[in-house]
Amino acid sequence: MKSNIYSTLLKLVQCPSITESPDEKNMAHVIYHILNEFPYFHDNPNHLVLHHIPEHDLYSIIALLKNPSPTKKTIILLSHFDVVAVDEYGYLKDYAFDPASLIKELHKVNLPDDARADLDSGDWLFGRGTMDMKCGLAIEIELLRYYAIHPEKLDCNLLLLAVPDEEGNSRGMLGSSSKLLALADAHDLDYRLVINTEPFFPLYTGDTKKYLYTGSIGKLLPMIYCAGKEAHVGEPYSGLNPNLILSEINRRIEANAQFCESWGSFVTPPPSCLKQKDLKDSYSVQIPRAAVAYYNWMILRDTPQIILDKLKKVAEEAIASVLDERAKQVTAYLSKSSYPLQIPPWKVEVKTYEEVYQRALETHGDVLIQYLNQKIPQWIEAGVKDERELTIKIVDATYAYYPEKNPLIILLFAPPYYPSCFNEGLTNDEAAALALVDELIAYAQSEFDTTLEPCAFFPGLSDNSYFGVKNGQSIVHEFKPNMPLWGISYDLPIDTLEKLNVPVINISTLGKDPHKYTERLNLPYSLTVTPAMMMKVLEKR
The missing domain is CATH 3.30.70.360 (Alpha-Beta Plaits)
Structure with missing residues (x-):
């Protein structure tokens, strides 16, 4: 699986899917065609959806893999495929989406000491989107490929949701929420958990700890x-x-x-x-x-x-x-x-x-x-x-x-608004997610000698926020009169989001310097530990 993840990662990175660019739309088609090669989706074409969000002319990808043993239990694999712009690369921006060429050029550049050491080690892949977050998406795609061949190992149904515009206004997530409910009704799905694969995000400058996040910080503007x-x-x-x-x-x-x-x-x-x-x-x-x-x-x-x-x-x-x-x-x-x-x-x-x-x-x-x-x-x-x-x-x-x-x-x-998403263990699904975090921490320590710490909030903004909307109507009551664009070019489908109140965990890839020209991904951890931990969640125990 490691080689498949790496190959898919390079294919995804090569598409310069900058937020609000034409290639952001192209990226959706690239992902769709990768998934459409799976024999499972040839046999079940209505399980793979190129979902159009007409008000913004964007596309998300939704791929459903049903367990051959009938079950309602469904886990959502969440990711985004847009990336931030590359202006900070300067003259290197022509190489930002070509990791092999970029690495050659970076050897000629006076890099910060930490980035230079990582470059020389050969364990890090440099390039825009390598860390944030096309590796996470590549892992999810390859897990879907694997379980389409070995569905008997699954403990649930899998639904992959890959969205655009996460780096902007989260129009991809918001525009896909109603489709998730429609698919749940059409296929009798019960969403029990969302797994996002956003990379580790430091809580403070110099923080090198690894975390398992069970929520996401909120934001107002x-x-x-x-x-x-x-x-x-x-x-x-x-x-x-x-x-x-x-x-x-x-x-x-x-x-x-x-x-x-x-x-x-x-x-x-x-x-x-x-x-x-x-x-x-x-x-x-x-x-x-x-x-x-x-x-x-x-x-x-x-x-x-x-x-x-x-x-x-x-x-x-x-x-x-x-x-x-x-x-x-x-x-x-x-x-x-x-x-x-x-x-x-x-x-x-x-x-x-x-x-x-x-x-x-x-x-x-x-x-x-x-x-x-x-x-x-x-x-x-x-x-x-x-x-x-x-x-x-x-x-x-x-x-x-x-x-x-x-x-x-x-x-x-002004837009956007990200609700804070937090797990208080008040429902059976929330309690199960918290227990799962404890299990994963023990697994990472025993199998990979990796210390993980639980963290209640992912400190970088993420689409996890929209799976944790509570008291939505009171939020709208406070927001709507004082956000002039509400109902014009910005809206929150509150009723839909409240029905998608699903616990989240973030099983992260390892990288450094998101949104910088030294953005990079640690290959040994991200191609080995991250997918293994996800498989620990998804498979029968």
């Missing part, structure tokens, strides 16, 4: 829109620069440990600003009228409303600090000049998008709705495809209809 007061730069005290306010907010949020959550020994990374900009389209000597920032915010139990409450407190404290400092600077300026300045008594409110939208709606009624309904398709047609940028367009347009034109902060959310 809160956005802060700040409307200031424009002025000529020759009269800066007559205006209020939104960049100043946002900078103070950003200073209070960025990498602030008080916003971390914990679960036992697991601690979320602190929030980090992914973008901060003002909304001036071109150069002028006018203070910007508005600015915006949005944040990567990891969560375990915090709800959207809890995050909004935290942001409101931060914003109000930042405003007070900025206005206090402004008053000091005005006093200092007046001590140097005799100008009779008239300084506006600034009051900056903090509102949610829902509050601003409702106030604008009360004032303008259908005019606002008609304007947004007209402009949103125009923006998309003009090339504003990124959902964060589209959210900025919508909140900016909504504020234009807001009747009070004083400085204002608006709190909202």
Whole structure:
């Protein structure tokens, strides 16, 4: 099996399936044709599905291998086949999807010491997607091939789900969820467990431990829109620069440990600003009228409303600090000049998008709705495809209809949203998954002298999140009014996801440096230990 996994891995890596590129779609067809060569799928063609997600023109692959001994018990093998872009490779990007050529070129490069040692060892395969996560997908494909030939060894049915867009907005997973339920009904399947093969992800810089993950961290993308007061730069005290306010907010949020959550020994990374900009389209000597920032915010139990409450407190404290400092600077300026300045008594409110939208709606009624309904398709047609940028367009347009034109902060959310997924052992399936983790830890130690530790959350984002949605309706209630794109280009099929509330475990491959030009896969571990541990789960005992 090892040679088959390696061969399939190289075939998958050679397809440059960068998220939102044409080759992402091509990758789905490559996988489909690999699976379609299996005699099992010749005999059972309706068990192999090239699933089209029409709203995004993407494809996922769903392959069902039924146990010859009738059983409802079904295990889902989950993976994604898209990869991040290769700009960081520089002149080496032409080799990023050709591991053999890349390795030759890397010998000419001044690599970090750790990467150089791994390159010289011959045990590591370099290239985009080798680690994240085409090896995991290759293992799942080859396990399906093996058990199609030896189905009598299985303890369950197997369903392989390979999705696109995991590195983007998880449109592949979300767009495939209803198909999973339809297949369960059509084939009388009971989904008991999801096995993902995402690679090990360090909990902190320098972490070399190996983990068995039983859940996945969640994520929100809160956005802060700040409307200031424009002025000529020759009269800066007559205006209020939104960049100043946002900078103070950003200073209070960025990498602030008080916003971390914990679960036992697991601690979320602190929030980090992914973008901060003002909304001036071109150069002028006018203070910007508005600015915006949005944040990567990891969560375990915090709800959207809890995050909004935290942001409101931060914003109000930042405003007070900025206005206090402004008053000091005005006093200092007046001590140097005799100008009779008239300084506006600034009051900056903090509102949610829902509050601003409702106030604008009360004032303008259908005019606002008609304007947004007209402009949103125009923006998309003009090339504003990124959902964060589209959210900025919508909140900016909504504020234009807001009747009070004083400085204002608006709190909202942009896509995507990843629910946190955690196993509390409350159901029979959850308890069985936790017991299985203990068994796998003992197996890895005895068979491979490998120490694994249980970890409640996969710390890198993953599609595991969408198999753990609980209290979905309350989440929608909090999210929908404050996410302008909800129901336009972004939606969560909450009813479907709640029915897919299946425990997950992540049996990882071993690699280093995801999303870097030194991304690499450890072959001895990934081609031997990972598949053996998966077979331990899947076979009769």
